[in-house]
Amino acid sequence: MAPELRADAARNRARVLATARAQLAEHGSALPMNEIARQAGVGVGTVYRHFPTRQALLEALVVDSLARLASEADRACAEPNPLTALERLLRSAFGLLADSPGLDAVLADGAPQYPEALNLLGGFAASVDQVLARARAAGVVRAELAADDIRRLMCGMQHAIQTGGDVASKVDLYAQVLVAGLKAPEGAARADDSSQPPARGQSVPGDSRARGR
Amino acid sequence: MAPELRADAARNRARVLATARAQLAEHGSALPMNEIARQAGVGVGTVYRHFPTRQALLEALVVDSLARLASEADRACAEPNPLTALERLLRSAFGLLADSPGLDAVLADGAPQYPEALNLLGGFAASVDQVLARARAAGVVRAELAADDIRRLMCGMQHAIQTGGDVASKVDLYAQVLVAGLKAPEGAARADDSSQPPARGQSVPGDSRARGR
Amino acid sequence: MAPELRADAARNRARVLATARAQLAEHGSALPMNEIARQAGVGVGTVYRHFPTRQALLEALVVDSLARLASEADRACAEPNPLTALERLLRSAFGLLADSPGLDAVLADGAPQYPEALNLLGGFAASVDQVLARARAAGVVRAELAADDIRRLMCGMQHAIQTGGDVASKVDLYAQVLVAGLKAPEGAARADDSSQPPARGQSVPGDSRARGR
Amino acid sequence: MAPELRADAARNRARVLATARAQLAEHGSALPMNEIARQAGVGVGTVYRHFPTRQALLEALVVDSLARLASEADRACAEPNPLTALERLLRSAFGLLADSPGLDAVLADGAPQYPEALNLLGGFAASVDQVLARARAAGVVRAELAADDIRRLMCGMQHAIQTGGDVASKVDLYAQVLVAGLKAPEGAARADDSSQPPARGQSVPGDSRARGR
DNA sequence: GATGAATGAGATTTCATTCAT
DNA sequence: GATGAATGAAATCTCATTCAT
Numbered sequence: 103m104a105p106e107l108r109a110d111a112a113r114n115r116a117r118v119l120a121t122a123r124a125q126l127a128e129h130g131s132a133l134p135m136n137e138i139a140r141q142a143g144v145g146v147g148t149v150y151r152h153f154p155t156r157q158a159l160l161e162a163l164v165v166d167s168l169a170r171l172a173s174e175a176d177r178a179c180a181e182p183n184p185l186t187a188l189e190r191l192l193r194s195a196f197g198l199l200a201d202s203p204g205l206d207a208v209l210a211d212g213a214p215q216y217p218e219a220l221n222l223l224g225g226f227a228a229s230v231d232q233v234l235a236r237a238r239a240a241g242v243v244r245a246e247l248a249a250d251d252i253r254r255l256m257c258g259m260q261h262a263i264q265t266g267g268d269v270a271s272k273v274d275l276y277a278q279v280l281v282a283g284l285k286a287p288e289g290a291a292r293a294d295d296s297s298q299p300p301a302r303g304q305s306v307p308g309d310s311r312a313r314g315r
Numbered sequence: 316m317a318p319e320l321r322a323d324a325a326r327n328r329a330r331v332l333a334t335a336r337a338q339l340a341e342h343g344s345a346l347p348m349n350e351i352a353r354q355a356g357v358g359v360g361t362v363y364r365h366f367p368t369r370q371a372l373l374e375a376l377v378v379d380s381l382a383r384l385a386s387e388a389d390r391a392c393a394e395p396n397p398l399t400a401l402e403r404l405l406r407s408a409f410g411l412l413a414d415s416p417g418l419d420a421v422l423a424d425g426a427p428q429y430p431e432a433l434n435l436l437g438g439f440a441a442s443v444d445q446v447l448a449r450a451r452a453a454g455v456v457r458a459e460l461a462a463d464d465i466r467r468l469m470c471g472m473q474h475a476i477q478t479g480g481d482v483a484s485k486v487d488l489y490a491q492v493l494v495a496g497l498k499a500p501e502g503a504a505r506a507d508d509s510s511q512p513p514a515r516g517q518s519v520p521g522d523s524r525a526r527g528r
Numbered sequence: 529m530a531p532e533l534r535a536d537a538a539r540n541r542a543r544v545l546a547t548a549r550a551q552l553a554e555h556g557s558a559l560p561m562n563e564i565a566r567q568a569g570v571g572v573g574t575v576y577r578h579f580p581t582r583q584a585l586l587e588a589l590v591v592d593s594l595a596r597l598a599s600e601a602d603r604a605c606a607e608p609n610p611l612t613a614l615e616r617l618l619r620s621a622f623g624l625l626a627d628s629p630g631l632d633a634v635l636a637d638g639a640p641q642y643p644e645a646l647n648l649l650g651g652f653a654a655s656v657d658q659v660l661a662r663a664r665a666a667g668v669v670r671a672e673l674a675a676d677d678i679r680r681l682m683c684g685m686q687h688a689i690q691t692g693g694d695v696a697s698k699v700d701l702y703a704q705v706l707v708a709g710l711k712a713p714e715g716a717a718r719a720d721d722s723s724q725p726p727a728r729g730q731s732v733p734g735d736s737r738a739r740g741r
Numbered sequence: 742m743a744p745e746l747r748a749d750a751a752r753n754r755a756r757v758l759a760t761a762r763a764q765l766a767e768h769g770s771a772l773p774m775n776e777i778a779r780q781a782g783v784g785v786g787t788v789y790r791h792f793p794t795r796q797a798l799l800e801a802l803v804v805d806s807l808a809r810l811a812s813e814a815d816r817a818c819a820e821p822n823p824l825t826a827l828e829r830l831l832r833s834a835f836g837l838l839a840d841s842p843g844l845d846a847v848l849a850d851g852a853p854q855y856p857e858a859l860n861l862l863g864g865f866a867a868s869v870d871q872v873l874a875r876a877r878a879a880g881v882v883r884a885e886l887a888a889d890d891i892r893r894l895m896c897g898m899q900h901a902i903q904t905g906g907d908v909a910s911k912v913d914l915y916a917q918v919l920v921a922g923l924k925a926p927e928g929a930a931r932a933d934d935s936s937q938p939p940a941r942g943q944s945v946p947g948d949s950r951a952r953g954r
Numbered sequence: 955g956a957t958g959a960a961t962g963a964g965a966t967t968t969c970a971t972t973c974a975t
Numbered sequence: 976g977a978t979g980a981a982t983g984a985a986a987t988c989t990c991a992t993t994c995a996t
């Protein structure tokens with residue numbers, strides 16, 4: 103589906119990506135295009151050809167993480183218990199956000215330029231939607247929350263984590279705060295939600311890897 | 316206490332602040348120094364003399380809001396019920412954050428350059444500390460939370476609010492989520508905490524940060 | 529003699545030429561290769577295959593004019609009066625230069641890449657040589673002038689014409705200036721030069737360059 | 742009259758000019774701005790601040806030559822004999838053109854951006870006008886020629902000189918050709934032109950600069 | 955060969971920050 | 976100190992030319 107890059111072009115693209123990834127890890131998401139071009143040993147024009155905007159470059163850098171985000175969310179859909187499903191989804195997402203510099207920026211932007219990133223983000227949103235719908239039906243989360251609120255709140259928590267030191271230890275704590283905060287205020291879980299989750303993605307019960315890292 | 320600015324300098328400072336405030340309201344916290352100088356009718360150097368960094372300018376712009384933040388937090392300390400006190404504190408803070416563009420950035424930075432801002436933020440932190448200590452003593456909030464976590468989480472929520480449209484309606488919702496998330500997981504509130512709030516400005520024992528990771 | 533282009537290649541070549549001609553007429557001799565390729569509906573590579581350099585393309589565009597230039601010069605050789613012959617030659621050349629955008633550039637370059645253009649230019653030079661030799665023998669032009677000076681001076685005049693507005697009216701005036709300037713300073717025309725012009729393409733004695741500086 | 746450059750700015754300006762002059766001498770009037778900035782040890786922005794366009798830079802590079810051109814032309818005005826005056830003017834101009842790379846481009850452009858260059862060129866034109874008026878009055882030059890034609894023809898001759906090798910020896914020859922070409926076709930000098938040249942620097946009726954462009 | 959996507963050198967602009975006056 | 980002209984790093988775009996397919 104992608105236009106089958108020419109071999110040399112693919113090589114250059116890869117070089118740029120590698121350089122940009124190093125920059126991202128070291129100097130954050132500023133991603134100076136000229137500097138990246140220089141370090142990658144290509145002209146600026148080449149960088150711009152492959153990645154018309156800094157946002158596009160950022161998306162390309164996190165597309166793998168985005169894929170994992172979507173896939174983990176999909177797997178969470180298979181979890182029978184609605185609340186557990188939501189928790190799994192959030193924890194895996196937090197783990198990825200913590201490990202993938204730049205992912206938060208793309209998630210915060212909400213509207214990727216690249217179709218691939220857009221699709222992946224859409225898939226993630228769909229999974230969130232589904233998990234959320236079940237949780238809501240079960241009465242275990244606030245009824246006012248939509249899938250997009252989850253995205254925003256995740257970004258917010260990530261921001262809180264990065265706003266200060268002691269990052270590692272905060273991931274868990276803030277994740278717990280968020281999960282707890284999403285729950286329906288009362289203990290008023292609705293009667294029954296034994297509806298089996300849809301077969302999507304087929305799951306493994308007890309895939310309990312909590313948070314990454 | 317301030318070095319008594321010369322009259323013209325004071326006038327320039329005021330002009331710069333006014334212009335910067337307008338910019339902040341209109342174009343966000345980018346605060347282009349050249350542009351502000353131009354609009355204020357002064358040289359860039361003058362802007363830099365009064366405000367060595369953008370952060371300093373930002374602090375100067377929100378110092379009033381910061382004062383109100385501290386004062387509202389102080390008032391919350393007077394609230395007898397520990398949980399109510401915390402809720403009051405958070406709600407007032409959220410209200411101010413929503414109304415004061417730039418305040419979130421200063422809060423997120425955590426370490427103001429200007430003594431005045433630093434003091435105000437310190438006062439706010441002290442109030443939070445106190446309210447939190449009482450709440451923790453009453454068992455109504457997670458034991459792991461320190462005052463600085465409250466600051467960070469507030470910034471995170473603010474970030475979540477701004478990451479997307481529909482800002483107005485999200486303020487309340489996300490504030491509720493945060494308040495709920497902070498509460499101790501179990502209904503295990505300790506027997507009674509009708510103890511009067513400690514005298515203002517005084518620290519509270521047991522302020523230790525809880526578990527490491 | 530040309531390697532018999534494949535039918536499609538010939539069609540492409542023709543398209544490129546047509547497009548380039550339009551560009552030349554409209555936007556001068558800048559001839560942006562990418563743009564021409566785009567307008568001609570071919571790839572840039574195709575343009576470069578047919579015309580390795582902009583100069584080559586230019587030569588191809590003016591080859592007809594070059595042919596007419598050579599042919600008119602050849603006809604001028606037949607004129608019995610040596611001065612009239614020179615004048616005819618120059619006037620026809622100026623007429624062509626004025627009507628053929630790009631011809632001046634090829635003439636100024638002096639050393640075409642394409643054999644065809646090179647031959648035509650050589651033919652023109654030979655005619656100039658011959659006319660000049662007779663004029664010199666008759667004492668009606670400066671003895672120091674060689675055929676190549678004529679070429680250069682023609683280019684110079686063309687440049688003068690284009691350096692400023694009012695092009696049409698200047699063609700004649702500057703041509704007259706040149707013709708007059710070439711004439712031998714004194715009225716010292718040598719006795720008679722009714723000798724028939726030598727056979728075409730043959731060189732002429734007395735072509736020596738005169739005084740150095 | 743000039744805005745009194747700051748000392749460091751003047752130093753930078755001088756550096757840029759020196760570098761540009763070297764480029765001009767070595768690689769012609771292409772004047773790559775980035776390269777000049779690099780070699781001069783300044784940022785591109787600095788080059789652009791001092792010289793907004795390549796043409797402006799070129800003008801700055803030849804302003805001295807332009808001054809000498811104007812001054813020599815002014816001196817030629819003092820020459821009593823109208824034809825000699827014209828010849829002196831042209832010869833000095835050709836000498837300068839041959840020695841000042843870039844001067845021809847500015848002369849050919851005809852409309853400098855910099856006031857200083859514009860004034861100097863205007864002064865030159867005025868002198869040409871005056872010399873020409875006298876020569877015309879004396880009947881020694883073609884009546885159709887205006888001062889601007891002289892400028893254009895000079896540029897044309899310069900072009901002819903540069904279009905080919907043997908530059909040194911052509912300067913004189915082509916200058917002679919031009920001078921001769923400008924003379925009135927017939928020996929029909931008008932009766933008398935013993936009128937003394939006007940005092941130097943003083944204006945002459947009919948001093949109007951020819952075409953404004 | 956024929957093709958056009960891909961390349962990189964350079965042009966030009968913007969803007970935060972410095973520093974001579 | 977107060978000032979704003981001056982600086983240069985980086986952003987972004989254009990285009991002639993190359994070269995993998």
